[in-house]
Amino acid sequence: MVTETKYFRLVNKVVDETFEAEQLAKYNLYLAVGKFTIRIGAIDRDRNKFVLLEDYELRDLFTPLQVAQQLQGLLQDHPFLSKPDWQIIRVSVKNQNFTLIPETLFHKAAAEDYLRLNCNLDTFHEEVVTYQQAGLDAVNIFSVDKYLKSTLQIVYPSKLISYRHQTSVFISTLLHYSDRHGTKKLMGFVEKNNLTLLVFQEGMLQFCNVFHYTTPEDFIYFLLLIMQEQKLNPEEDVIKIWGDMTYDSALFTMMRKYIRHVYFGHKPAGAAYSYKLEDQFEHRYLDVYGIHFCE
Numbered sequence: 001m002v003t004e005t006k007y008f009r010l011v012n013k014v015v016d017e018t019f020e021a022e023q024l025a026k027y028n029l030y031l032a033v034g035k036f037t038i039r040i041g042a043i044d045r046d047r048n049k050f051v052l053l054e055d056y057e058l059r060d061l062f063t064p065l066q067v068a069q070q071l072q073g074l075l076q077d078h079p080f081l082s083k084p085d086w087q088i089i090r091v092s093v094k095n096q097n098f099t100l101i102p103e104t105l106f107h108k109a110a111a112e113d114y115l116r117l118n119c120n121l122d123t124f125h126e127e128v129v130t131y132q133q134a135g136l137d138a139v140n141i142f143s144v145d146k147y148l149k150s151t152l153q154i155v156y157p158s159k160l161i162s163y164r165h166q167t168s169v170f171i172s173t174l175l176h177y178s179d180r181h182g183t184k185k186l187m188g189f190v191e192k193n194n195l196t197l198l199v200f201q202e203g204m205l206q207f208c209n210v211f212h213y214t215t216p217e218d219f220i221y222f223l224l225l226i227m228q229e230q231k232l233n234p235e236e237d238v239i240k241i242w243g244d245m246t247y248d249s250a251l252f253t254m255m256r257k258y259i260r261h262v263y264f265g266h267k268p269a270g271a272a273y274s275y276k277l278e279d280q281f282e283h284r285y286l287d288v289y290g291i292h293f294c295e
Contacts, residue, residue, distance in 0.1 A: 007070050008038070008056045016051035016274035018044070024085035027051070030291040031071075032166070033148060034094035035061065036192045038071055041288040045087055049272035050292075053285060064125065068147035075155050082155050089159050091152065092291050094166045094194070096210045097121065098142035103132070106139045115141045129163050134294060135175040136205055140168045164294045166287060167208055170196055173268045173290035175203070177240070186232055187265070188223070189286060190243035190251065195222055199230050206230065216254040224258060234259045241265060242286040268293065 019042070020026065026046065032039040035058065042052035056074060061067050075082045099118040106114075112128045115121055121128070126143035133140050142165035152161050166189075174187050182202055189196040193214060199207035207230060211222040227234055238261040245252055245264075255262050264283035267273060271292055 005070075005073070006059075007061055007066070008058050008074060010054065011057045012053065012055035012280075014053040014274065014276045014280070016049075016276055018274075019051040021080040024080065024083055025087055027086060028088040028090065028292070029081070029086040030090050030092070030288055032092040032094070032169075032287040032291065033067065033071060034058075034166075034191065034194075035067060038074060039285065039288045040081065041285070041291070042086075043271065043292055047272060049274065050277060050289065051274050053277065053280075053288065055285070064145040065147045068145065068151040071148070072151045072155060084156055084158050086159070089152075089156060089161045090164065090291050090294070091148075091161060092164050092166050092169045092287060092294070093142070093144050093148065094191070094287075095143065095145075096194075096212065097126070098140060098165045098167055098210075100133065100136075100138045100140055100167075100205075100208060103137045103139055106130075111141050115143065119143075129165075131164055131168050131294075133168055134172045136171065138205075140165050142167075164291065167196060167198075167210065169287060169290040169294045170198060171205060171208065172293040173286060174198055174200070176269050176293070177265070184230060184232060184237070186227065186230070186237065186239045188239060188241050188243075190241060190245045191287075192244060195219060197223070197226050199226070199232075216250045219251055220254045220258055223255070227259075237261065238263065242283045244284065246281075 027042045030041040038056040040054040043050050097119040099114055101114055111130050115128055125146055127146055129142055129144050131140045144163050170189050185200045187198050193212055195211045195213055213219040240263050242265045266282045268289055
């Protein structure tokens, strides 16, 4: 396997000893694709158990075409990822081009118009995709880069690949953590330069957005702004965090300076995990694990 090139490197790999590369029909393949990372997971369908995780860091890439090219090279050079035998292939795309529309107001023919109200849509390079949001009476409308779709069609010409937006992945997963009590719950997923924030109340989604930040000051500004808008108290209310953050990071230090009750989340319930994944931080890789709950 190619583990490092000029543009990507393998930073983490976990394979359960029960995983059988010659029996891929037993597994679902999940891909989480962003500007800075490509993360791959596989779940044993019979045991509902994650048995494979690979995490790749992308470097010095500036366009969606470059990301697609690196993904194609990564998959095709891999000893088994590009094989067509997977039972299901599901892809999560990471961008800010999305909007959630109540199902009662949604008209498929107007999907592009809905999305244009929320972002600068480039239909020459992007395709509009819709997803009936699991757990909510809403439709997520988002864009998928055409280079990404054509790349995966080349790698898996005989497979029907389904696409989900990163927000749908997080919503479907984090609904497991929301309760039916009246208290608002603020939850966040942190990545390099992107912060996804969701607010739930009584098991219903009240707020969802993805913010781009470049400094810890930007990060805490967006966080405190949404807390203020949602009438949450930094001294009293709890925020749970998943994603690429550690206890010793500048972002976590900044959060603890302004918010009293900050906690890291856990792996989502509803699936089993290889014992080898116990060495990973519980709050990491929700972007891969959550794809499983986004049917």
